[in-house]
Amino acid sequence: MKVLIVDDSPTMLRIIEDTVKEMESNSSIKLAEDAIKALGILKKEKKFDLILTDWNMPNLTGLAFLQKIKRMEEHLNTPVVMITSVGSKQEVLAALKSGAKGYVIKPFSKDVLKKKLLASLES
DSSP states (O other): OEEEEEOSOHHHHHHHHHHHHHHOTTOEEEEESSHHHHHHHHHHOOOOSEEEEOSSOSSSOHHHHHHHHTTSGGGTTSOEEEEESOOOHHHHHHHHHTTOSEEEESSOOHHHHHHHHHHHHHO
16 A cells, blocks of 8 residues: 655654554555645655645645645545544535545544544545
């Protein structure tokens, strides 16, 4: 499984990466500390099985990043899961309406994250 994780917190990147590796040890994981760098990765590498992104990041929000991804033909069907401390009903609906397959609110347990990731891959 090829996964892109985008978060401006190095600690959160490591936690999410470790959780993905626990789910599937042979995963290929790319990390980006902001959405601009993630867009660069997506332009170079055309195929990802899953994208996990924070909402609150410098330079470009996770929601704006999600909207850009869903306008890229090669990533139109790539599942995107928002992992964020932004959890109001309005934000969750905005993310889902923009194409997110899942939404995980920080802080989270590894079990909750795993369940959300598996659900997003199955849908």
